[in-house]
Amino acid sequence: MPTVKLVDEQSASPRVKAIFDDIKATKKIDFVPNFWRALAAHPDNLERAWNQGKSIMKDGKISLLLKEIVAVAVSVTNSCRYCINAHTAACLKLGLDQESLGEVLAVIGLYNQFNKMADAFQIEPDILPKLE
Amino acid sequence: MPTVKLVDEQSASPRVKAIFDDIKATKKIDFVPNFWRALAAHPDNLERAWNQGKSIMKDGKISLLLKEIVAVAVSVTNSCRYCINAHTAACLKLGLDQESLGEVLAVIGLYNQFNKMADAFQIEPDILPKLE
Amino acid sequence: MPTVKLVDEQSASPRVKAIFDDIKATKKIDFVPNFWRALAAHPDNLERAWNQGKSIMKDGKISLLLKEIVAVAVSVTNSCRYCINAHTAACLKLGLDQESLGEVLAVIGLYNQFNKMADAFQIEPDILPKLE
């Protein structure tokens, strides 16, 4: 049972409806994902989150695909079911092939292991050349 | 104080010394990072971890730089000080510029927020087209 | 499938039954939540956990509602499905309105993002005035 009621497109207020339309147009999908429908229970949160996400998740200095790969890495490390599902699908839709996905998952697994081993040893960061 | 004694190159056993040499050659660095010096307290662990890391962290279907970016995303999400430091430096060494790093960090921050909001709502994953 | 068998009220031992009755009376509910039914598989754990929870989750210097809001913040950050559900419901039952819940969720989302960005930067805590 969701913690808030999901807003559907039919009953959305004009303010929420406009954001729903922008979501569908920007993401080129024909439905409003549950994440945004849940956020719509609190329109200020919906607007703030959508504007933030829209301004970040687009091609920039790095590609949208690379950003979606980073989203998978974060979502897996946080064990977020909803987000793992959504961002893995986004990567595949943007052209990541299964073999490359396998490499991404291997790296994610590796560093979840190495991160904790580094913590276990309580080692200090290596002294590296300074940032210029 | 590290939880195990760091092994240094001078006092390393031949088995450990050979791995240390391979680490320096493979990573093109002139020192053995503390992570591997700590692992060397347990040579079986060192050998297993190094072989695993070496087989994953190389150019493949996706580039080593993309893999290092994934390593940063995992390490930040796990809040691993040692690894954030090491992998951010590796990204910069492999040519990631500061502006691109800024975009990576924005994506990492965004999904640490959105992951928890999705969890808060307890929403079900969207029904997406099947994997072929 | 739960990892332990849930104890039901009918088959509970007198020791467990007494705690179940105290749970229902204290929380003013007419069923024993699954959390306590699972803990009852190990009566020492049940008794210890219930006594601890009962002594903390009551009006004190800060109100029970504020404590339930803190419980939501912890549970969302830990992505605990069972607990998010239970403590969100407790907040609403204690009078938190939907708009206030929206503000709580916005703050929880914000700091899950900012926490990780602070970790990413590896910044030192600011020097603040001393605790008196």
Next chain:
Amino acid sequence: MPTVKLVDEQSASPRVKAIFDDIKATKKIDFVPNFWRALAAHPDNLERAWNQGKSIMKDGKISLLLKEIVAVAVSVTNSCRYCINAHTAACLKLGLDQESLGEVLAVIGLYNQFNKMADAFQIEPDILPKLE
């Protein structure tokens, strides 16, 4: 060593300087916290993060103090050193007394324990009355 160079007020660009001034005025402090100085390495991130934070962290339906208490709960659960320090200080500055802080910490500890016990049992959420 921070992962990015901290921007100081003297060398900040006019765009960054204006945000720094707004931070100091809004938070009624006479220095720019390291978090914002690090974000300033990427001015788009600084502007986006500051606007988001400013719009959330103010008195609303719930008080700023309650929001800072939620920030402490999130930051402790994420083990974020920088943020624990900053938000505990903010709570005390806003008038939370030591005894109340002790109650907040007890609740945070309690649910970090109970969250994991609930996960360990793999129990289903209780069936609760529907959200209206």
Next chain:
Amino acid sequence: MPTVKLVDEQSASPRVKAIFDDIKATKKIDFVPNFWRALAAHPDNLERAWNQGKSIMKDGKISLLLKEIVAVAVSVTNSCRYCINAHTAACLKLGLDQESLGEVLAVIGLYNQFNKMADAFQIEPDILPKLE
């Protein structure tokens, strides 16, 4: 919906089939757990992960049961549903009785609480006698 297609024994390639057979023989089970069936979508990952797991999860200086108990502690702390289920079952199969399981769970709960309280206080590690 799994993020990758689960490979079943009938359609597995000879390379994957050989690993599946080794998994069943080593673990003395008559089915291939979903974890390994999912990994099989990327045979390099399957081979690497299985070899790593097989070399670690066997009686050594410490017993396999103790290792499975450690696996439960890690899996609960990470809130990994699949793994909590699998490793709790493995402990019981290896002879851990319900009362001992209760003690393990109490310790896991205790330190998930104390870990966060220690983080909340931002205390320095105690000065302890040096490692020899």
Next chain:
Amino acid sequence: MPTVKLVDEQSASPRVKAIFDDIKATKKIDFVPNFWRALAAHPDNLERAWNQGKSIMKDGKISLLLKEIVAVAVSVTNSCRYCINAHTAACLKLGLDQESLGEVLAVIGLYNQFNKMADAFQIEPDILPKLE
């Protein structure tokens, strides 16, 4: 800077002093660890936490050493510096040798990796024989 002032033995109230003495006697150490000195800022929390810890961390159905190993597994997975340090030291003091510690760390690393891979795949728990 700790978030609360550490209480020292000289200035402790009689109630706190009695608990400090019990800590030293029970743990057979001649100083009060910082964790308990920080908790002492809130005597109710100190008393509750100490009583809980004392009742769990003793030989029972499973040994104190096994419990300390579980504490290491939890603390590493939570990346708790203070606790990793304290519980690794406790294991060594109770007789765990370096080689066994290496095996424990390998298992902890392994499952931090496998937990996240299982989450990445979004697989359902295997159907296992029922709990009796």
